[in-house]
Amino acid sequence: MTWAWFDCAAGASGDMALGAMVDAGLDFDALRDGLAGLNVSGYTLSHSSVMRRGVRATKVDVTLTDEAKPHRHLKHIEAILDESKLDEDVRERARAIFRRLAEAEAKVHGTTVERIHFHEVGAVDAIVDVVGTCLGLKLLGVDRVGCTPLPVSYGWVDCEHGRLPVPAWATQELLRDVPSRPLDVEGETLTPTGAAILTTLAETYEMPTMTTRAVGYGAGTKDFGIPNILRLVLGEAAPQSAAVTIIEANIDDMNPEWWDMALARITAAGAMDATLSPLQMKKNRPAVLLRVLCEPSKRDAVLEAVVTYTTTLGVRYYAAERHCLEREWHEVTTAWGLVPVKVARAGGQVINVAPEYEACRALAEETGVTLKEVYVAAEYLARTTLTNQGKATI
Numbered sequence: 001m002t003w004a005w006f007d008c009a010a011g012a013s014g015d016m017a018l019g020a021m022v023d024a025g026l027d028f029d030a031l032r033d034g035l036a037g038l039n040v041s042g043y044t045l046s047h048s049s050v051m052r053r054g055v056r057a058t059k060v061d062v063t064l065t066d067e068a069k070p071h072r073h074l075k076h077i078e079a080i081l082d083e084s085k086l087d088e089d090v091r092e093r094a095r096a097i098f099r100r101l102a103e104a105e106a107k108v109h110g111t112t113v114e115r116i117h118f119h120e121v122g123a124v125d126a127i128v129d130v131v132g133t134c135l136g137l138k139l140l141g142v143d144r145v146g147c148t149p150l151p152v153s154y155g156w157v158d159c160e161h162g163r164l165p166v167p168a169w170a171t172q173e174l175l176r177d178v179p180s181r182p183l184d185v186e187g188e189t190l191t192p193t194g195a196a197i198l199t200t201l202a203e204t205y206e207m208p209t210m211t212t213r214a215v216g217y218g219a220g221t222k223d224f225g226i227p228n229i230l231r232l233v234l235g236e237a238a239p240q241s242a243a244v245t246i247i248e249a250n251i252d253d254m255n256p257e258w259w260d261m262a263l264a265r266i267t268a269a270g271a272m273d274a275t276l277s278p279l280q281m282k283k284n285r286p287a288v289l290l291r292v293l294c295e296p297s298k299r300d301a302v303l304e305a306v307v308t309y310t311t312t313l314g315v316r317y318y319a320a321e322r323h324c325l326e327r328e329w330h331e332v333t334t335a336w337g338l339v340p341v342k343v344a345r346a347g348g349q350v351i352n353v354a355p356e357y358e359a360c361r362a363l364a365e366e367t368g369v370t371l372k373e374v375y376v377a378a379e380y381l382a383r384t385t386l387t388n389q390g391k392a393t394i
Contacts, residue, residue: 003210004137006147007231011189012198014129015060016218020232021136022047023058024216034135035128037085042066043124045132050219053227057219062125071117074102077127086135093134093201101196104173126193133197140234146204150175150190151183153224171195179205185224204328210235241323244272245299249312250279252287262309269305270298293322325351332381336363339378343386353382 006012006020022028032045042065050059077098081091102113109116118126137145152175155166166188167175174195183189212235220228254262259276266274273293281287290310294302299317306315325344332339339359344352355378364371 001143001237002141002213003208003233003235003237004140004142004145005207005210005233005235006145006198006202007233008148008150008190008198009231010185010224010226010228011151011153011183011191011220012147012194012230013191013220014126014133014193014197015062016194016220016230017133017197017232018060018129018136019047019058019218020216020230021133021140021218022060022216023218024140024214024232024234026136026140026216030139031132031136034086034139035132038127038131039080039083040124040127043128045128052219052229053223053225055217055227055229057217057227057229059219059221062128064124066124073115073117074098074113077118080127081131084131086131087138090131090134090138093137094131097130097134097196097200100174100200101170101192104170104192104196107173108169129193130197133201137201142234144203144208145198145201146206146208147198147202148207149179149181149205150195150198151185152180153183153185153187153189155186155188157188167195168192174199185226187222187224189220189224189228208235209238211238237326241321243296244320244322245294245296245302245317246320247292247294247299247302247306247315247317249290249306249310249315250281250287251290251310251312252279252281252285254288254311258309265309266292266302266305269301270294271302271305330382330385332378332385334363334374334377334381336367336369336374336377339363339374341378341382343382350383350386353379353386355379355382 006017022031028047035045044063044065045060046063047058047060050057078095081094084091099113102116102118105118106113106116152167157164157166157168159168167190168188170192171190174192178199212233214234216232218230218232220230222228263274271292271294275291277289277291279287279289290306290312292302292306296319303315303317306312325346328343330341330343332341340356342354342356343350355375360371360374360378363374
């Protein structure tokens with residue numbers, strides 16, 4: 001499974017994303033030929049090697065040959081995508097980006113998604129940036145996308161709406177529920193197009209464990225006094241296996257009322273899991289098998305907790321390997337409130353979706369609905385969101 005990890009140290013824009021992918025090995029001719037399937041004219045696409053504050057990077061330029069900049073609605077852009085010869089998964093990703101951008105613009109201007117006019121982001125160069133990024137990720141064989149928390153600079157920027165504060169209104173809306181960080185740079189380092197691309201496609205804002213395959217550097221246009229570069233790391237997901245220590249003890253003389261505290265203390269000492277299984281020991285005495293799983297580095301602390309909080313006279317332990325599905329947390333908004341959901345994947349495919357029990361129970365108790373209703377709604381929303389790469393409510 002291939003990850004595309006965008007390091008947005010100096011911000012991000014659509015052309016920087018294109019440059020980073022080309023620099024990381026994307027065949028420029030394949031990109032240009034693929035974009036020819038988009039029913040859009042009036043531009044040329046080029047790339048060059050440039051220096052940014054001592055760092056070499058690739059600059060991709062979308063040069064307009066037609067000065068006219070039609071104001072398009074979302075339906076016009078969706079029609080362009082529908083009529084294109086691009087693969088459906090590329091078109092779907094691009095639709096999701098433009099819809100997210102339309103929702104942000106509509107919020108800012110107090111109108112609807114259907115009525116919003118795209119200005120700069122509806123121009124040919126922005127359409128090429130968005131679609132080109134989606135196409136480039138497919139050509140690179142990328143399965144999943146992540147990025148660093150997005151940097152927020154300050155200052156002013158001039159656009160068709162006039163002089164706007166940085167971040168621009170739509171950019172700030174796109175950063176809702178997204179990790180961001182301050183960047184002490186005056187000027188627009190994160191464009192609405194760049195923010196729309198990354199906040200739509202990124203599944204995580206924490207770098208995944210992976211083996212790096214390629215690194216690319218995409219250059220921006222302006223000089224902010226820092227390397228104006230978007231770095232892209234392409235890598236293969238690391239195997240989800242790890243060494244663990246298993247600690248066991250057979251116990252037949254412990255007051256069962258003590259187990260609640262014992263397991264809590266053993267877990268607090270560093271156990272990843274602690275279970276009890278019924279046993280029948282010598283002389284037919286009923287007993288329990290305590291089995292504890294922990295990282296090798298936590299073995300001594302967990303051993304101490306086991307012998308301190310149970311009545312065992314000794315333990316046995318041994319090394320083992322465990323294989324884990326890739327795990328990640330998402331949040332969904334049900335009609336009754338937020339629910340964290342654990343998602344397990346194998347090879348990029350969603351295998352299991354599990355709403356967090358305590359959160360579901362708390363909402364059920366607060367609202368009077370059944371636990372089952374909250375759980376089912378949360379699971380449905382999580383699967384819908386993961387399928388559509390968007391947000392849903394029920």
